[in-house]
Amino acid sequence: MxxxxxxxxxxxxxxxxxxxxxxxxxxxxxxxxxxxxxxxxxxxxxxxxxxxxxxxxxxxxxxxxxxxxxxxxxxxxxxxxxxxxxxxxxxxxxxxxxxxxxxxxxxxxxxxxxxxxxxxxxxxxxxxxxxxxxENKGWTIAKALLGHERIFIGSPKFAILAMSRLRSFAESAGLFGDPVFADRFIRLQLDIQDLSAAYKRFVAVLKRGGTIGPEVSMLKIWNTETQQRVTELTMDAAAEHGAIQGGIETENGAVRPAGEFIGSRPTTIYGGSNEVQRNILAKAVLKLPS
Ligand SMILES: Cc1cc2nc3c(=O)[nH]c(=O)nc-3n(C[C@H](O)[C@H](O)[C@H](O)COP(=O)(O)OP(=O)(O)OC[C@H]3O[C@@H](n4cnc5c(N)ncnc54)[C@H](O)[C@@H]3O)c2cc1C
The missing domain is CATH 2.40.110.10 (Butyryl-CoA Dehydrogenase, subunit A, domain 2)
Structure with a gap:
């Protein structure tokens, strides 16, 4: 940052x-x-x-x-x-x-x-x-830095990583035979692909030497809430194992549903809470009245 x-x-x-x-x-x-x-x-x-x-x-x-x-x-x-x-x-x-x-x-x-x-x-x-x-010019500098932070927090890599753990667990537990689980999994997969496409557009602007505006708040909201949805599905899928503190062994290493669920909670708070990001989008992007 x-x-x-x-x-x-x-x-x-x-x-x-x-x-x-x-x-x-x-x-x-x-x-x-x-x-x-x-x-x-x-x-x-x-x-x-x-x-x-x-x-x-x-x-x-x-x-x-x-x-x-x-x-x-x-x-x-x-x-x-x-x-x-x-x-x-x-x-x-x-x-x-x-x-x-x-x-x-x-x-x-x-x-x-x-x-x-x-x-x-x-x-x-x-x-x-x-x-x-x-001196006394720090607010402009602070906001510029937050823009870089939101690109970092908006990266889909966190949701992709959580999804890969969920996939390992679902394969080990034979969950893809359950149409309700498969439907939720595929919806998340598609959302992450959309998020990745949006992220690449923001990064392309930076690579061209351009600056990103307040619309970057969209990435922060979208990525953090998607990550939480992945960990919620992981908890649901783990059923009674979701409450244990340690990991569930899969062919691709241990998955810790409770740890991931708890770990994803603060993502919607840090880097500026998602409520505040929505205010920014409403005012600075959509030009809605205060
Ligand atoms: C894991 C984690 C790591 C962090 N790391 C850092 C760090 O390294 N450096 C750092 O400086 N800070 C860090 N923070 C702090 C983080 O930036 C703040 O927690 C965040 O900005 C919210 O501020 P607050 O906790 O004072 O909550 P408050 O500002 O008191 O907000 C409380 C609640 O009210 C809502 N709210 C507040 N104002 C409005 C409004 N105008 N409209 C609608 N809703 C509103 C918020 O969304 C929130 O739900 C971290 C926080 C966490 C959880």
Whole structure:
């Protein structure tokens, strides 16, 4: 997400420094957008950055930061101006996670994994050179990055992978003889093919050097809800085995219906909830009144 953003909006120094480290896997990034009081209403974020010479002093609290425990860098949104429209007082910062004053506290999710974390900033000094796009210009940068995120989350590969596990399980359990199951399976298969075709159209625009508009929200909704439908069918098909925590052995490895079902629940929340994506489509694409 941050690589394409730096290519578009970073300074030459930022591109030269960060891009090779991203490619080499030397820098692992996490995303510091959400706060306890700022999720869907992201512009309400409160983590502050106050200028002190060539540095900012950052104080605040981010939450739901995926893989913050494994990352060594965070890109984050901070408030640099409390006056005026809230979108106009936001700045986009690049911060090494080993900077003194940063504390990462893991959160255990429903699947019992510490997949995300809270990140606390206590008088953290960040050079002004780490701003992308200029002070108080972070909202534009934040939205550009979300566009890249929605392409990533909109990729049909997640639904395709879930479908391949369902197929393995259905073959092992002889479910294709059941016309009701076969009908649901084929409907999903066709939907995934349509989704893949739509995805390829968006990617082709990017490959041509074009920019993608708010219509990319469609991919996010479609992909995440399809993925959930696949895991729901997997749970139904597994019947009484759906409740067990471990895997069901098939010829192509173990399938974990409950794990997949739970794992697909947050997809409609992260990256901007699907309700909010529908609002974006209604306003920015269909031009419906607020
Ligand atoms: C697994 C996971 C990983 C995440 N990873 C990250 C990460 O790495 N970095 C990061 O910054 N954030 C991350 N998030 C946070 C995620 O972006 C937020 O959870 C999401 O934006 C929703 O915000 P919220 O949780 O504050 O819910 P809220 O904004 O409080 O929303 C609560 C409910 O109200 C609905 N709602 C809110 N506003 C509206 C509206 N205007 N119209 C209609 N419905 C509305 C929402 O759809 C939702 O159902 C992650 C979340 C999850 C679940």
């Amino acid at each position: 941050v690589g394409p953003l730096l290519i578009q909006h970073g300074s030459q120094e930022q591109k030269d420094y960060y891009l090779p480290k991203i490619l080499a896997g030397e820098h692992i990034w996490c995303q510091g957008y959400s706060e306890p009081g700022a999720g869907s209403d992201l512009a309400s974020l409160q983590t502050s950055a106050v200028r002190d010479g060539d540095d900012y002093i950052v104080n605040g609290h981010k939450i739901w930061t995926t893989m913050a425990m494994d990352a060594n860098m965070i890109f984050m949104l901070v408030r640099t101006n409390k006056e005026g429209k809230k979108q106009e007082g936001i700045t986009f910062l690049l911060v090494p996670l080993d900077t003194p004053g940063i504390t990462v506290r893991p959160i255990i999710n429903l699947g019992m994994h510490d997949e995300f974390a809270e990140v606390f900033f206590d008088d953290v000094r960040v050079p002004v050179a780490n701003v992308v796009g200029g």
